[in-house]
Amino acid sequence: MKEVIGLFVVVLTSLMGRADGIEPNSGYCIGNQCFTVFQDPSDFTTAQNQCKDQGGHLMTIRSSVSHDILLILLGNFTLRFWIGLHLPTGCPDAAADLKGFQWVTKDSESDFFNWAPSFDSSCSSHRCVSVSKNDEFKWIQEPCGERAAGFLCEYSFSEPCKRLAVSDGESVTYWTTLGFGGEDVLSLPPGSIALRRPAETKYVCLSEQWQQAPWSCDIQKGGCDYKCAVDPKQGPSCYCPPGQAVNPANKVTCVVATEDPCLPLRCAHACNKSGDSYKCVCDHGFKLAQDGRSCLALNDCMDKRQCPRENFVCVNTVGGFQCVCKDGYTMFGGMCVDEDECMSAPCEHICDNTAGSYKCSCYEGYKEDPKSPNKCTLYCGEEECVAECDPNDSFQCYCPEGYVSEEREHGTFCIDFDECSSDYCDQNCQNTFGSYVCTCSPGYTLVGQFTCVKNEDGTVTEGTGAATTPNIPTTPPVPYPDPTRQPSGVTVGGLVGIIVCTAFFIVLLVFLAHHFLSGRGKMESAGALKAPEDEAYDLQQVTSDTKEKPPQRDI
Known part of the structure; x- marks a missing residue:
């Protein structure tokens, strides 16, 4: 029973995983693999993420068989489509079979090669690969950032189902969990649905076997046209709205009821026949109340068997539950695998991936920033250490906080500053x-x-x-x-000393200036006094020489 529940979980999570994704234009399944084509303009990284969200990866073409599948999928398209081949680092290697390129599965194994004659082996060549019908599906290098017309995805699975046998006058239509279907599907992954006409009977693929509806209510309402309910004694069953009854031939479709014995019961959810009478039953995720007609919601996650696979957690919902991956894990191929968070470079220095998480560390001479654990700050831990200098500018050096730099003959050093000397x-x-x-x-x-x-x-x-x-x-x-x-x-005492010295120096300057100006004023005053004396003396001499003699009288 535990294995069956686990398989239900895988099918349910695969259906939920692609519910919000884009729909493929077509697909093809063979053996334990399925391939889909998406006509959705995307760059290489976006295309790879789209495939990953669907539980797969970009298509790898390692054999002539996968190349033939490529021809089938792109037979009606003429534009360019991404495949899962790229050059992650370094330069191309023209001597190697894959030219130094890798598949997105991080390996280089391949028995088939289809490079275009125009392959560019220079280090500046384009690093991603696309194919097109117009180029005879040759592998052509493209810039990874450009948008191709679409991309191809590849999926792997186990325990597939083969086609159902049909009789004359019957047909079967299939729908896969990957979003495509048809009547000519040869191999189908677990969770695929089959509809046999004209009987309108439904089947689900579980453990290489087709199980007829109604099956678990967790998977597409058990195959019911209207709703699915769980009878504790009989298991899942379909029921119909008032005035209609379940078709006894296929147990999933609803037909007009000539007489509805369930109406007098006023059931909150559903009504099923029990022997010669009828009784109320509840939808999956609910239980019947004591009044025999109301339904109470259950916490399905209380049952530890609901999500038994490793790294899954159960999330309770109204009337049901969901199995999702734990934090740090992502859905891939129906399993929760560890997500390498270091690929997104969350750490400033060193990142170590761990199961479900990651750990940041710092280079020597640094320590973890207590405010931001993913960042690093300079760290000394001693009385002095060598400063961190710009390799292009030896005069541009840095010290940890709390240290001061000191230039010496052999370089710049960081010296611990004694904050206690400043009386903080x-x-x-x-x-x-x-x-x-x-x-x-x-x-x-x-x-x-x-x-x-x-x-x-x-x-x-x-x-x-x-x-x-x-x-x-x-x-x-x-x-x-x-x-x-x-x-x-500068200490407080030193600052006071500087102020006193500055004031004294200013007073001294004023005194000297005053003394100089006073001396010059005296010299100018003495000169001024001498000049008038000389002038007076000269004037007196002139006056004396030209003094008019008195007139003489005649005798």
Whole structure:
């Protein structure tokens, strides 16, 4: 029974997996493989993701048989379609059979090769491959970022079913879980549905066998035209709306009832015949209430057998449940496989994939950033260490927070800065490499990581009363700086000394300027006084020489 439930889960998850995806234009199944063609313009990466979401991968053409299938699928298309061949790294190797290219399954095994004569072996060549009917389906290199007309997907499965035998006047139409079907399908994957006409009987493929409807209500309503219900004694059964009854010939379709014995029962969900009478039954995921007609929802996930396969989890829904993959796992071929999160480069330095998750680590000289575990910051852990310098500019160097750089003859070094010398802590301070820790004396409590507040109740803490600073906050309280931020190199006393010296120097300059200007003023005053004296003397001499003699009288 457990194996049957597990197979139901695989079929259900495969149906849910493609419910939101695009529909293929056509498909072909042979043995344990199916192939589909999608006419959906996409670049190479998008095409590969589309196939992966459907539970497969881009088609690999490793043999002449798969090449023939390619011809069948693309016989009516003339544009270009992606196949699962690409060059992930490096340059092409013209001497190799696959020219250094790989299939998307990460291997190079192949018995068939169909390269175009125009193959480009240069390192700048295109790295993805497409095919087209117009080029006789040769493998042609294309830019991976360009959009082809579509792509081909490949799927693998186990326990397939063969075609149903038909009698004269009968026909069978098939639908696969991959979204295509028809009457000429030779091999069908588990979960495929078959409809036999004209009887309108339905079948589902399970464990290489066709099981006639009604089957499990989890898979397409058990094959019922209207709804599926579970009778604890009889298993799944179909029922019809009021005024109609289940066709006894195929047990899934509804026909007009000449007389409906279920109407007087007023069943909330369904009514089934039990012996010579009728009784109410409930849809799958519900149970019959004590009144015999109401239905109560069940938590199907309480039954641990619902999702038995590895890495599946059960999600309860109204009237049912869903089997989905655990976090860190993805659906592939009906199984939940580990998803390699490192492919999306979530870590700044080193990424190690783990089962269902991943782990980030840092290069030597760095440590994990406590604010962002996927990032790394410079780390020394000693009193001094070599600085991290730009290889293109030796003068552009970096140190961890809490360190200062010092240029030496042989390079630049990072020296731990003693923050305790700047009196950032209210009472006690202990310097650490790249930071510092504030503590308080007995009877005080550390508040805000810097300030010590006296205990109001007068209690004295045992021992020293030291309290270690927790993680340094992003924005420390004013006026204390962040312990990991490089503080100013000037102390308060030094700053006062600088101010006093500057003031003294200014006063001295003023005094000297005043003295110089005063001396010059005296010199100019003496010169001015001398000049008038000389001028007065000269004027007196002139006056004396030209003094008019008195007139003489005649005798």
